[in-house]
Amino acid sequence: MEKTFLMVKPDGVQRNxxxxxxxxxxxxxxxxxxxxxxxxxxxxxxxxYGEHKERPxxxxxxxxxxxxxxxxxxxxxxNVISTARLMMGATNPKESAPGTIRGDFAVTVGKNIIHGxxxxxxAVREINxxxxxxxxxxxxxxMVSWIN
Ligand code: RTP
Ligand code: MG
Numbered sequence: 001m002e003k004t005f006l007m008v009k010p011d012g013v014q015r016n017x018x019x020x021x022x023x024x025x026x027x028x029x030x031x032x033x034x035x036x037x038x039x040x041x042x043x044x045x046x047x048x049y050g051e052h053k054e055r056p057x058x059x060x061x062x063x064x065x066x067x068x069x070x071x072x073x074x075x076x077x078x079n080v081i082s083t084a085r086l087m088m089g090a091t092n093p094k095e096s097a098p099g100t101i102r103g104d105f106a107v108t109v110g111k112n113i114i115h116g117x118x119x120x121x122x123a124v125r126e127i128n129x130x131x132x133x134x135x136x137x138x139x140x141x142x143m144v145s146w147i148n
Contacts (some may be wrong), residue, residue, distance in 0.1 A: 003033065003074055004081040005126035007115040010068035013037075017105060018071045021114060024087060024101065025075055034074035034127075034136040040066050048129060060110060072130045076138075081123050084116045 006025070008018050026032065040048070045062040052058050075084065089100025093112055096103035106112045117123035127136075 001076050002078065002080050002120070002123075003076045003127060004084050004117045004123045005115075005130060006073045006075055006084055006117075007130075008071040008073075009065060009111070009113055009115060010070055011064075011111040012105070012113040013069050013071055015105070015113075017113065020105075021071075021101060022073075025084065028077075028083070028087065030075045030077035030080050030084075031139075031141065032073060033076045033138060034131050035071065036131075036135070037069050037071050038130075039069050042066055044129065048126065057110070064110060074127055074131060074136055081117055081120060085118065088114050088116050 006021075008021050012018065012021065022032065022035075042062065045065045046053075049058065049061055049065070052061060055061075077083075087100060089096025089102035091102075091112065092109040093102045093106035094109070096106070096112075098104060101114050102112050117126050
């Protein structure tokens with residue numbers, strides 16, 4: 001089953017949006033298979049955003065993502081990579097539609113609440129960068145019997 005890496009950025013954590021964001025993906029029907037609150041190091045930030053190294057905003061981006069705790073997650077489900085990107089909304093909240101996470105909660109491009117992998121290759125790379133194999137749990141909700 002397809003997996004993606006999603007992360008509530010420091011602005012989302014500071015604004016108490018972890019629960020809201022987890023709720024959206026749970027309600028949609030995706031499955032949380034890994035999650036942790038963590039402080040990103042300078043080195044990890046530079047690796048994670050390596051593709052933007054030459055961009056003028058790289059310094060600010062690394063400074064922001066290391067400025068406070070983030071909530072890193074792995075989600076599983078059919079087409080979860082592209083559907084999560086749709087649910088997040090456009091990178092610049094000026095253009096993200098109402099109903100999307102960035103459309104509902106963000107105003108500026110530098111503080112846009114959530115990160116999500118943009119392709120299957122990025123998803124594999126980012127999951128491996130943030131999580132050890134033993135930190136991911138695969139399970140079948142249909143097999144859980146104590147809620148009936
Ligand atoms: P992300 O990687 O954080 O999920 O965001 P994204 O794919 O939608 O956008 P991407 O192009 O990968 O850009 C990464 C982050 O860099 C910041 N950014 N700032 N000042 C600017 O013009 C600018 N452009 C991008 C945003 O915070 C974006 O999420
Ligand atoms: Mg990106």
